[in-house]
Amino acid sequence: MRETTNDALELTREVVSRLDRLPLTNFHWLVIIAAGISSFFDYYNFSAMSFVIYSVKQQFALTPFQTSLVLSSTFVGAFVGGITAGYLADIFGRRRWFLITLSLIAIGALSVGLSVNYYQLIASLFLMGFSITGDYSIAETYISEFVPLV
Numbered sequence: 001m002r003e004t005t006n007d008a009l010e011l012t013r014e015v016v017s018r019l020d021r022l023p024l025t026n027f028h029w030l031v032i033i034a035a036g037i038s039s040f041f042d043y044y045n046f047s048a049m050s051f052v053i054y055s056v057k058q059q060f061a062l063t064p065f066q067t068s069l070v071l072s073s074t075f076v077g078a079f080v081g082g083i084t085a086g087y088l089a090d091i092f093g094r095r096r097w098f099l100i101t102l103s104l105i106a107i108g109a110l111s112v113g114l115s116v117n118y119y120q121l122i123a124s125l126f127l128m129g130f131s132i133t134g135d136y137s138i139a140e141t142y143i144s145e146f147v148p149l150v
Contacts, residue, residue: 028146035139038102042132042139045109046074049125060118073122077129085134098138104131 049056049071057067089097108128115121 024146031142032146035142038098038135039139039143041105042135045105045128045132046078049074056121060121062118066118070118070121070125073125074129074132077126077131078133079129080126081130081133082137085137088134089138094138094141097134098142101131101135101138104128105135 053067053071056062056070060066062070085097091097092100105128108124108131111124112121112128115124
C-alpha cells in the first residue's frame with residue numbers, strides 16, 4: 001500500500017513538473033486574460049456600492065439599518081457562494097460554472113441597476129455576491145494552473 005502511494009506521488013510530481021516546463025500558448029494567454037478581466041470586474045462590483053450608497057440611500061429613502069443591509073447583502077451572497085462554489089464547479093464542470101457565474105454576474109448587475117424597490121436591490125446584490133465568489137474560485141484556479149511556477 002505504501003509503495004503504491006509513493007509511486008502515485010512520484011508520478012504526480014513528474015506530471016506537474018512536465019506541465020510547468022511547457023511553453024504558454026495562445027490558448028493559455030486567452031484563459032489567463034479572461035480570468036484576469038473577470039476578476040477585475042468582480043473586485044470592481046464589490047467596491048462599487050460603497051461609492052454610490054449615498055445616492056441609493058436617498059433614492060430608496062433607506063433607514064440606517066436598511067442601508068447596512070444593502071451594503072452587506074453582496075458579502076452575505078459571497079459567503080454563501082464561497083461555501084458552495086467548489087461543489088457547484090464539480091457538478092457543472094469548471095468551464096461551464098465559469099460561464100454560468102459570468103452570466104449570473106451580468107444578470108445581477110443589470111438587476112441592481114433596474115431595481116425599483118429595496119427588496120429587489122437586496123436580492124440582486126445577493127445574487128451578484130454569490131456569483132462573484134463562484135467566479136473567483138474558478139478564475140483564480142485557472143490562473144494558478146496555467147501560469148507556470150517561476
